[in-house]
Amino acid sequence: MRKVLVMVAVALAVFGAAAYGQGAAAAGKKLVIAVVPKSLNNPVFLESKTGAEAAAKELGNVEILFTGSPDPDSSAQVSIVEGLIEKGVDGILIACNLAEALQPVIDKAVAAGIVVATYDSDSPKSKRAFYVGSNNYDFGRVSAQRMNKLLPKGGKVAVLTGIVGIANLEERIKGFKETLDKDITLYPIQTGEDDIQKSVEVVNQFTAANPDMSAWWFDGGWPFIANPSALTELSKFVKRGGKVVSVDSLYPMLQYLELGMADVLIGQNMYACGLQGVKNIANIVKGGKPPAEMIWTDMEIVTKDNVKAVKAGKKPW
Amino acid sequence: MAVSSSVKRVYSSSVFGVAVILATMCAVMAVLTNKFLTETNIVSVVRQFSFISIMAIGQCMVIITGGIDLSVGSVFAFSSVISAMSLAAGAPLAASLLVGAACGMAFGLVNGILITRVKLPPFISTLGIMSVARGLSYAVTSGFPVNIKSADYAFLGQGQIAGVPVPVLLLVALAAIASAFLGRTVLGRRIYALGGNEEAARVSGVDIDRVKVIVYVLCGALAAIAGIATASRLGVAQSTAGMGYELDSIAAVIIGGASVKGGTGTISGTIIGASIMGVLRNALVLLSVSAYWQQAIIGFVIILAVSMDQLRNMAKA
Numbered sequence: 001m002r003k004v005l006v007m008v009a010v011a012l013a014v015f016g017a018a019a020y021g022q023g024a025a026a027a028g029k030k031l032v033i034a035v036v037p038k039s040l041n042n043p044v045f046l047e048s049k050t051g052a053e054a055a056a057k058e059l060g061n062v063e064i065l066f067t068g069s070p071d072p073d074s075s076a077q078v079s080i081v082e083g084l085i086e087k088g089v090d091g092i093l094i095a096c097n098l099a100e101a102l103q104p105v106i107d108k109a110v111a112a113g114i115v116v117a118t119y120d121s122d123s124p125k126s127k128r129a130f131y132v133g134s135n136n137y138d139f140g141r142v143s144a145q146r147m148n149k150l151l152p153k154g155g156k157v158a159v160l161t162g163i164v165g166i167a168n169l170e171e172r173i174k175g176f177k178e179t180l181d182k183d184i185t186l187y188p189i190q191t192g193e194d195d196i197q198k199s200v201e202v203v204n205q206f207t208a209a210n211p212d213m214s215a216w217w218f219d220g221g222w223p224f225i226a227n228p229s230a231l232t233e234l235s236k237f238v239k240r241g242g243k244v245v246s247v248d249s250l251y252p253m254l255q256y257l258e259l260g261m262a263d264v265l266i267g268q269n270m271y272a273c274g275l276q277g278v279k280n281i282a283n284i285v286k287g288g289k290p291p292a293e294m295i296w297t298d299m300e301i302v303t304k305d306n307v308k309a310v311k312a313g314k315k316p317w
Numbered sequence: 318m319a320v321s322s323s324v325k326r327v328y329s330s331s332v333f334g335v336a337v338i339l340a341t342m343c344a345v346m347a348v349l350t351n352k353f354l355t356e357t358n359i360v361s362v363v364r365q366f367s368f369i370s371i372m373a374i375g376q377c378m379v380i381i382t383g384g385i386d387l388s389v390g391s392v393f394a395f396s397s398v399i400s401a402m403s404l405a406a407g408a409p410l411a412a413s414l415l416v417g418a419a420c421g422m423a424f425g426l427v428n429g430i431l432i433t434r435v436k437l438p439p440f441i442s443t444l445g446i447m448s449v450a451r452g453l454s455y456a457v458t459s460g461f462p463v464n465i466k467s468a469d470y471a472f473l474g475q476g477q478i479a480g481v482p483v484p485v486l487l488l489v490a491l492a493a494i495a496s497a498f499l500g501r502t503v504l505g506r507r508i509y510a511l512g513g514n515e516e517a518a519r520v521s522g523v524d525i526d527r528v529k530v531i532v533y534v535l536c537g538a539l540a541a542i543a544g545i546a547t548a549s550r551l552g553v554a555q556s557t558a559g560m561g562y563e564l565d566s567i568a569a570v571i572i573g574g575a576s577v578k579g580g581t582g583t584i585s586g587t588i589i590g591a592s593i594m595g596v597l598r599n600a601l602v603l604l605s606v607s608a609y610w611q612q613a614i615i616g617f618v619i620i621l622a623v624s625m626d627q628l629r630n631m632a633k634a
Contacts, residue, residue, distance in 0.1 A: 041557045043460045070455055164608045191608035196555060197547055201365045202602055208361070209352040209603045225462055227552020229475055233357070252462065252553070317461050 031285055033091040033278055034065040034084050038121065039072040043317070044250065044270060045095065048119065050315065051274025052093065059282050065089065074101035081105045085112050091281035093274070095120035095133075102126065115284045119273040121168060129284055132277045132295040134268050136168040139247050140175025142299060143217055146264045147180065150243040154183025155214025158206055162194040162220050172219045172247060187213070192222050199223045204233040207242075214243065221248030221265070224256050234261060249302045249310065251317045257307040267300035334626040335573055335589045342596050352603050360482060366595030367488040368550070370588045372543040372562060373569040374495045375536030377587040380570050381499075381512045382532050383579025384432065384439035388424060389540040389566055391450035393559035396420040396541030398454050401463040401470075401554035410469050417545045418538055424450055425537025429530030447563070454556035462555040465548060474550030484546045488588070491539070496584040508532060512579030569594060572622055593622060 035052045037045030049066045056062040067084075069076030074097035082105060084092055092109055096102040096118055106126040109116050115129055122131040147157060159176070161169050173189065180186075190206055192199025199222035207213065216234070218224070223231060224246060238244065238261050246253065249267025256262035280291045302310045346353040372389050379386045400417025408416065424446055431442040465471060476483040499505040507528050511518040519525050548554035573590030575582025597618050601611045 040455055041460055043462065046460055070452060161608060164612075188605045188607035189609070190602060190605075191611060193561075195560065196551055196553070196558065197365075197368070198598075200551060201361060205358060205361050205599055205602045206605075208355070208357050209350070210605070225551075225553060225555070227465070227471070229471065230551050252464070317464070 030061050030063045031090040032063045034089045036094040037068045038095045038097050040068045047270035048274035051271035052278045055275045055278035072097050074098040078105045085109050090285045091115040093117050093277040096123045099123040115281050119277050132273050136171035137175035140172040141179045143245050144176045144179035156185050157215045158187045159189045160218045196225050200226050200230050207233040207237045216244045218246035221253050224253040249300045251314045254311050257304050265302040269297040269300050272297040332586045334629050338622050339593050350603050362595050362599045363485050364482040366591045367484040368543050368547045369565050370488050370591040372540050373566040373587045375539030376566040377570045377582050378532045379536045380575050381582045383512045386536050387443040387563045388446035390559035390562035391447045392421050392424045392540040393544035395450040395454045397544035397548035397554040400545050401465050418541045421537040421541025422534050425534035429533035433526035433529050458556045462553045465552050474546045492584050
């Protein structure tokens with residue numbers, strides 16, 4: 001049943017992309033660069049769209065085509081890239097749901113003369129020109145470094161993840177575990193199942209059940225998308241000295257720093273992914289020299305000291 | 318008279334079994350941890366399953382007719398998003414709530430019409446609407462969460478009256494109304510009659526199509542109410558909310574003693590079914606069970622609960 005849905009979604013997406021692209025072609029000899037996020041339902045990727053559009057504006061002759069499947073589904077992504085090859089776009093910047101699944105179609109696109117690059121999640125064995133993004137292991141590593149500083153005397157840390165078994169989250173957890181000081185121990189990992197309501201309840205219930213907990217680490221920002229008034233137990237937790245470090249630094253999350261309900265947010269710089277990805281693709285299409293194979297974007301580390309400046313630079317949701 | 322007494326017999330027997338299972342689970346938890354029977358924890362658990370329960374009331378009625386509604390999770394998201402957006406656009410509180418509920422009813426009506434007039438199987442019709450409602454939620458929000466700034470709106474999900482969370486009171490009220498509707502009105506009995514034997518109900522003069530349309534409209538309305546209450550609880554409405562909740566609501570109904578073949582099922586059983594899942598999820602959190610084990614345990618306990626109930630019924634027959 002899922003396949004039928006995916007096929008319908010893909011057909012619509014490709015149809016839409018084709019219609020849009022024809023319009024662009026008619027307008028002049030603009031380069032068309034497609035940006036394909038992991039899914040359309042994850043607001044994290046919207047900042048990559050903003051970055052890509054900023055690059056297009058700066059370059060002047062580039063049209064951005066932001067297209068993807070509603071849910072993070074690699075077979076749907078394959079079909080979307082096939083549609084883009086059919087259409088003959090000039091470049092593709094894609095965040096791969098599954099490296100291996102996307103490899104053949106990326107190679108097919110490259111063979112068709114399209115410049116392909118990856119962002120956020122790479123397909124390292126494919127013939128893509130370069131990857132731009134941060135390393136998931138590093139999110140965990142930097143989170144743990146911050147945690148070590150916050151807990152100089154050690155302590156017990158709870159971990160909230162999304163869906164278990166998802167490669168990028170597992171990488172983050174690995175980096176976190178391997179960097180933590182020896183006197184910091186972990187509770188068994190908890191999951192909010194990638195759902196904001198479930199994440200909020202798990203955080204509240206687990207916090208209330210473990211009064212000797214020293215800190216929370218969220219390997220993604222789910223609970224902080226909700227309003228702070230929903231996280232009653234977390235609010236009590238920080239008042240009695242509890243620490244909170246979270247991956248992601250999306251706009252609604254910043255208020256938690258201002259309220260003292262989070263100590264450090266570590267975000268992916270999606271804007272930079274979109275911006276640098278599109279600029280470099282455009283440069284290669286025009287005959288320029290390819291950049292380094294791996295372009296590492298900065299992690300955005302936000303604390304109460306720089307939250308004002310970071311907030312001013314983000315578009316409110 | 319014969320219909321009424323047989324309904325009562327099914328009612329008492331099916332609810333008794335699951336109630337014993339729920340009581341046993343609570344007793345075991347109370348022994349295993351002193352964190353289970355605290356006021357904070359009970360309030361949190363009851364509030365958490367109240368959202369799924371409200372949705373499951375509608376699902377129960379649909380399943381009694383022998384149908385199924387896969388669209389509830391998406392309708393839950395769409396209605397809450399539209400309601401929050403109309404509030405943000407300046408609509409008064411009552412209007413924004415009504416608009417949300419109307420969205421749910423509209424999708425229910427479409428389901429009802431597709432099932433009765435176009436003769437689509439409920440599985441296909443509601444699967445299609447599941448995709449349409451989810452897709453429209455993405456389309457109207459572009460994937461961004463919608464903030465709810467009104468304190469009155471937030472009261473619906475976050476407020477308490479005499480220490481009892483408002484969504485729980487809402488659930489009790491809706492469950493009482495639905496129970497009385499199913500057990501004591503002509504229309505309610507027709508719902509059971511048509512699920513028990515559609516042809517017999519038709520021959521005896523029941524307007525089957527009308528009853529079915531009403532049931533899907535009610536189911537849509539209840540999904541919308543659950544969605545609005547959840548958004549109010551979190552202070553934010555999101556297009557990705559309620560993913561997979563259709564399965565949670567179906568599981569609640571079936572654990573509660575209903576048959577997928579139709580004709581049986583009760584509101585009280587459904588709510589106990591939802592409670593069993595709520596207590597189970599809470600137990601995994603309180604006992605610090607690793608996320609990597611949780612899903613397997615949830616599945617195992619659901620099968621165990623339904624099997625025990627089934628064996629008990631077989632022994633009685």
